[in-house]
Amino acid sequence: MDIARITIAPSTAFQVHDWLRKRVQQGDLPPGMRISETEVAAAIGISRQPVREAFIRLASDGLAEVRPQRGTYISKISVAAVLSARFIREAVEADLARIVAQARPAEMLDRMADEIARQTAADQAGNVNDFIESDDRFHRLLALAAGQEAVWADLERLKAQMNRLRHLSMRAFDRGFIIGQHQQILDALRKGDADASETAMRTHLRQMLTEVPQMAAARPDYFTD
Template sequence: MDPTLSLREPIAPQLVAKLRHAIVEMTLRPGEALSEKDIASRFGVSRQPVREAFIKLSEAGLLQILPNRGTFVVKISVREVANARFVREAVEVAIARSAAEMAAPADIAGLERIMAEQRDTAGREDIAGFKLADIAFHRAISDIVGCDYAWRIVEGARAQTDRMRILSLPDATPMGLLVEQHQAILDAIAAGRPEAAEATMRRHLREILVATARLAERHPDLFEDTDLPRHTALIAPSEI
């Protein structure tokens, strides 16, 4: 983690952002213990803002604070990944439909530029760059609709799903597959086909269920709560 902090901004929110990034990017691994003293020393700050950051990240479901035992990076909960995916589907399918109904040529051109970047990063197996392009693609579709609140909901859900995405690339989920899915979404939006935009976005967001099952079996030490919630029973295997 980059220990650089701005003296012009409150310390605790900066620590939240840096620790969250390290957790989502899997630099801090699921189950790893964190020490207020060590983090304070690394960033050259007192323990009070570190304690505040730990509490915020605990509320976000990324850290677990156990009295008299310590603070730990929460393991990836299969149940919470499925729940976050459910929320993302509900919001992003609606976004995709609306985008197909209102996208302007400039919007489509922007999505095409992002797709070119994602193809390039996939070809170079640049996982970090690929993930940034992935986020940019989904954000650009949301921007077409212009509902900032919807994107804030998506961002909140990503805290659970992004760790899965980092862990799944490139083996459990080939980058080429995600590029194909994004292209199908773009094609539907560009053609002004709301139903197709809904369907392609829905299929894209359900793919993570397949990757989660594979990775939970491959890395049992990183996962917990492996029982899927009831709503996943509504998804037929053919719909994934």
């Protein structure tokens, strides 16, 4: 039997945090921008306390920096943090790829193919957000196919800094190239070739090594380290 799904209204602080987090990740609140408890509270029409607690959560996410008695600022994108997250992603997804290549779960691979189709459509429509979301789902499906769903949840946390960079870079870089790499990965997985799958995945994720310096050079005011 299905149990009833009871949802209680989330607290104000929770909602504010969620709202701010999304806006930061999408680049709506740019790195370095100053935000103020008073201003946000007034804009929403609530007291300062829930906003303050949302700021604390945002700081825990690494997306904001609270300087006591001075102000709160949207974190600049740490190049070191992005590269670290990238390193971890490569190591983890390389292992995931090997596992999936050996198991070859047909349904999951089909769903990955579906995502590639969606990416092509989003690319042609010029819809950056759709593309990024499908990109994430593609990689998440890999974790699912390897029976390691929780791993992707952990990676999501690490990707926080990377995501912001991606919203900047997606406009500048070739999405068709990314789609091609996804296809290569999927082809190798279907063949059950663990070595080729790992190599394709590592190549794909190393792409970022060239993108990061370019982005940092283009918008130095958005980056640190």
